[in-house]
Amino acid sequence: MTDIKELVKKVSKKEPRKRNDHxxxxxxxxxxxxxxxxxxxxxxxxxxxxxxxxxxxxxxxMMRTIEPTRIICVFDGKGSSINxxxxxxxxxANRDNMKVTNWGMFDSREEERASMSEQIRRLIDYLxxxxxxxxxxxxxxxxxxxxFIAQGLASTGKTCTIASSDKDFLQIVQPGVxxxxxxxxxxxxxxxxxxHITVSPVNYLLTKALTGDKSDNLxxxxxxxxxxxxxxxxxxxxxxxxDPKVILEKAEEKIDEKKIFSRIIHDWDIVExxxxxxxxxxTRLDLNERNHIIEKLKEFPPPLSTGLFTxxxxxxxxxxxxxxxxxxxxxxxxxxxN
Numbered sequence: 001m002t003d004i005k006e007l008v009k010k011v012s013k014k015e016p017r018k019r020n021d022h023x024x025x026x027x028x029x030x031x032x033x034x035x036x037x038x039x040x041x042x043x044x045x046x047x048x049x050x051x052x053x054x055x056x057x058x059x060x061x062m063m064r065t066i067e068p069t070r071i072i073c074v075f076d077g078k079g080s081s082i083n084x085x086x087x088x089x090x091x092x093a094n095r096d097n098m099k100v101t102n103w104g105m106f107d108s109r110e111e112e113r114a115s116m117s118e119q120i121r122r123l124i125d126y127l128x129x130x131x132x133x134x135x136x137x138x139x140x141x142x143x144x145x146x147x148f149i150a151q152g153l154a155s156t157g158k159t160c161t162i163a164s165s166d167k168d169f170l171q172i173v174q175p176g177v178x179x180x181x182x183x184x185x186x187x188x189x190x191x192x193x194x195x196h197i198t199v200s201p202v203n204y205l206l207t208k209a210l211t212g213d214k215s216d217n218l219x220x221x222x223x224x225x226x227x228x229x230x231x232x233x234x235x236x237x238x239x240x241x242x243d244p245k246v247i248l249e250k251a252e253e254k255i256d257e258k259k260i261f262s263r264i265i266h267d268w269d270i271v272e273x274x275x276x277x278x279x280x281x282x283t284r285l286d287l288n289e290r291n292h293i294i295e296k297l298k299e300f301p302p303p304l305s306t307g308l309f310t311x312x313x314x315x316x317x318x319x320x321x322x323x324x325x326x327x328x329x330x331x332x333x334x335x336x337x338n
Contacts, residue, residue, distance in 0.1 A: 019300075020153060022159045022160075022161070023071075023160045024071045024161050025072050025149060025161070025162045026062075026074065027146060028055075028142060030166055031163065032116075035057075036051030037050075037100045043318070048119075049316070051115075051119040053318050053321065055123055059071070060328050070301065070335065071130075071132040072133045073133070074135045075135070075136040076141050076142045080140055084141070091277060095217075100112060130329075131301040131332055132335070133297075133299070137292065143168060143280055145285075147281075151172055158176060160177050165183050168208075169280065171208075174201065181196075200239045202241040202281075203242050205275065205280075206236065207226060207229060207236055209278060211225060211226055213274075219270060220270065220271075221264050222263055232250075244271065247271075252265060301336075309329060310326075310329075313325050
């Protein structure tokens with residue numbers, strides 16, 4: 001019979017992990033806005049703080065469940081959408097005048113935006129007390145930074161988990177790159193990704209370019225949905241990347257058979273534009289931006305500043321975390337070991 005002590009040793013013994021072995025990449029605005037829009041929490045001064053506490057609690061939950069060796073919070077930079085809007089002025093235009101909340105907390109979009117800005121500013125104060133890295137670059141979207149880091153680290157044998165409800169990231173799912181979907185609380189890997197998007201990750205970009213993306217206000221080919229598209233182009237289900245030219249050539253050959261083919265030909269300029277805007281498989285970062293990110297990855301995260309974090313919590317009276325601030329902070333202790 002195997003000695004029970006030997007079994008315990010085998011179970012408890014873990015290989016030492018290095019800083020970038022498993023990086024958790026937080027799509028920070030996505031995480032913040034989701035919390036801001038659904039959590040109605042107020043501070044003693046009667047101010048909304050849902051985005052702030054929701055982000056911190058989500059961060060703690062992911063730290064506990066994913067157990068990364070490093071956390072990088074990536075924020076959109078100032079004017080981050082400008083390049084994609086230059087390609088298509090409709091890109092995310094549906095968000096400009098819409099309120100994020102719908103439960104009467106704010107009288108106007110301007111008032112809501114002011115609260116969001118203040119909560120993000122305060123959130124940065126808290127994050128700077130934790131051993132996490134922060135990245136934000138002017139005129140660069142978080143998606144592009146996250147994609148560059150994830151694919152780069154995966155190519156060296158590391159693992160990256162992207163925390164975001166944005167399905168655009170599913171186009172880069174591969175061995176070493178997985179997506180944690182916070183609403184469903186599931187991790188999407190290269191082994192189960194087809195359960196979530198039907199087509200293979202390498203063909204998800206082309207599929208979305210053809211069908212459009214309502215969340216980003218990008219129109220696709222009129223009247224073309226995923227089921228119809230796959231019926232006519234079953235090769236999108238395969239793991240081999242389909243060249244967009246194949247889609248167009250087949251449509252030209254069968255133009256007289258079904259409306260879908262004539263519509264694809266008519267709207268092909270939209271498809272090409274969408275591929276350019278939606279593409280996360282290839283980086284759009286310039287050399288200076290890429291070098292900046294690479295240098296950030298070489299830096300050690302800041303030390304855990306327990307005292308300052310506790311001071312901020314006591315000052316802001318955020319009861320949902322202050323009840324056990326020390327215990328919550330201890331979750332991040334492993335990130336200080338390199």
